[in-house]
Amino acid sequence: MTSKFIYIRTAQIRGLILLTFFLALIADSMNLYGETLLFLPPFTLLILLYWSGHFLDRTYITSAFILGLMCDGLYQTTLGSHALIYVSLTFMMLRQRGRFKGYTALQQGFFISFYLLVYQVISFIFFSPVLNQNDAISYWLMPLSAIIIWPILAFLLRQGTFQATESSE
Amino acid sequence: MVAFILAVTVMAADHYGHIMGSVRGALLTALNPIERIATYPQHLYQSMASEYSTRNKLLLENQQLNTELLLLKAKQQQLANLQMEVHRLEALLGTTGKMNDQSVQIANISFYSNNPLAQFVTLNKGQKDGVENQQTVIDANGIMGQIVQTTPSSSRALLITDPDHQIPVRIQRTAQRGILTGKGHDLMQLNFIPYNSEVKVGDILESSGLGGVFPQGYPVARVSKVEARRENPYLTISALPIAQLHQTHKVLILGKPEKEEEENTAASNESQNQQPIQEVQQPAKVNQPKEQDESND
Structure with a gap:
């Protein structure tokens, strides 16, 4: 299935990409409601890493910057801080995406959890979130939750990509 | 590289210069519909939950609110009296009024x-x-x-x-x-x-x-x-x-x-300029009840 991705170009699924970014922003907004949802990963970052890791014709750096700025607006953090983290992680993904594409969804999940650990460490340094004992556990367990979420997300996005490509043809 | 530099520049500008207010404003405007959509599931849950509340419960709540309103009105009357008292005392002490209606x-x-x-x-x-x-x-x-x-x-x-x-x-x-x-x-x-x-x-x-x-x-x-x-x-x-x-x-x-104070100062300056008129008008206000009393008689 992965080999089929080689023949799909970003331009063919631009609408789907924008829709997924939009839905991810909504999901992240919903995460803000409760402090108990700290174990959930930022969906904007997951989606960004998915598209940048699977489609080689674009770098997605501009998307990372814009999405990062949107997240700064959403989380009320210093403008540019999330943009910097997102751009850095996307750049890391660009360096590895050749290998990343060849992995199975579960292997990719472990790979992504490492990226999210980097995200959490940088966020901890940048934003110094006030965490009590329970929150701290949820906060640092978030990369592990990505291992479960990633295969489901990857499956849905793969299906969505094929459907969008078929409908455009 | 450009994105890195841009992100760091934006961070510095926002953190030290606070000149990114308009950019943040534009971002928040763009995020408004997203935030609204994100609240729909909660609103849906709340509306579904409220539909289950019985008529009796609403009647009871209405009764409680009416009682609370009555109590608050009584308190408000006391507050109005206290406010007048404070104004009077402040005028005696020669200090400026602080309990203005905001x-x-x-x-x-x-x-x-x-x-x-x-x-x-x-x-x-x-x-x-x-x-x-x-x-x-x-x-x-x-x-x-x-x-x-x-x-x-x-x-x-x-x-x-x-x-x-x-x-x-x-x-x-x-x-x-x-x-x-x-x-x-x-x-x-x-x-x-x-x-x-x-x-x-x-x-x-x-x-x-x-x-x-x-x-x-x-x-x-x-x-x-x-x-x-x-x-x-x-x-x-x-x-x-x-x-x-x-x-x-x-x-x-x-x-x-600050804005309130400015407005009040401006208002007090205006009232000082118009003081002779007020002084003429005041006795007329005091006389009003008398006239009414006379008419009642």
């Missing part, structure tokens, strides 16, 4: 964040309604926070429990001043209260009005824990917010104290 706006909470990174609420009133940065937001119980960002149709208020938020307060009982800092998780810490100060659990902290951002005299928090450590010259005091930060749906946005 302009307020009612707003609804359309979105909120209860995340350790940020604790804020989004209100449905914005620049079009005259909302500005640094305006105070209160609920029926006390101060909730202050406006930090505005868009044409909405505004964002940072809650007093946000770790980035600080408010000058005084202990209502002793008038001891301090700074109340947000600690996240609906907690706050009262700083700069010396070791030998008299503070008790249950003391109410009210805004001191220092700094000119928050109006004075509004309840902010209640002391929940007082710890004295010998190595520290200050007491470690924890406090809980009095305002119902997560239950309130309607809030009041208060007019800026």
Whole structure:
């Protein structure tokens, strides 16, 4: 299935990409409601890493910057801080995406959890979130939750990509 | 590389220069529909839950509200008398009036964040309604926070429990001043209260009005824990917010104290210029009841 991705170009699924970014922003907004949802990963970052890791014709750096700025607006953090983290992680993904594409969804999940650990460490340094004992556990367990979420997300996005490509043809 | 440099530049500009207000405003305007969509599941749940509430329950609630309204009206009458008394005393002492009627706006909470990174609420009133940065937001119980960002149709208020938020307060009982800092998780810490100060659990902290951002005299928090450590010259005091930060749906946005003062000064200057007219008009007002009495007779 992965080999089929080689023949799909970003331009063919631009609408789907924008829709997924939009839905991810909504999901992240919903995460803000409760402090108990700290174990959930930022969906904007997951989606960004998915598209940048699977489609080689674009770098997605501009998307990372814009999405990062949107997240700064959403989380009320210093403008540019999330943009910097997102751009850095996307750049890391660009360096590895050749290998990343060849992995199975579960292997990719472990790979992504490492990226999210980097995200959490940088966020901890940048934003110094006030965490009590329970929150701290949820906060640092978030990369592990990505291992479960990633295969489901990857499956849905793969299906969505094929459907969008078929409908455009 | 360009994106890296741009991100760092934006960060520096926002952190040190505070010149990115318009960019943040534009971002918030773009995020408004997203925040609205994100609240739909909650609204749906609430509307479904409310449909199940029985007629009796609503009648009971209505009865309770009517009683509460009656009590509040009675209290308001007392307050009006007290206000007049204070004005009279202030006039005797020659001090300027401080208990002016503040302009307020009612707003609804359309979105909120209860995340350790940020604790804020989004209100449905914005620049079009005259909302500005640094305006105070209160609920029926006390101060909730202050406006930090505005868009044409909405505004964002940072809650007093946000770790980035600080408010000058005084202990209502002793008038001891301090700074109340947000600690996240609906907690706050009262700083700069010396070791030998008299503070008790249950003391109410009210805004001191220092700094000119928050109006004075509004309840902010209640002391929940007082710890004295010998190595520290200050007491470690924890406090809980009095305002119902997560239950309130309607809030009041208060007019800026400075702006109010300016308006009142302008009004008082005008009234001073028109004083001879008032002096002529005053006896006429006093005579009115007499005329009525005569007519009744």
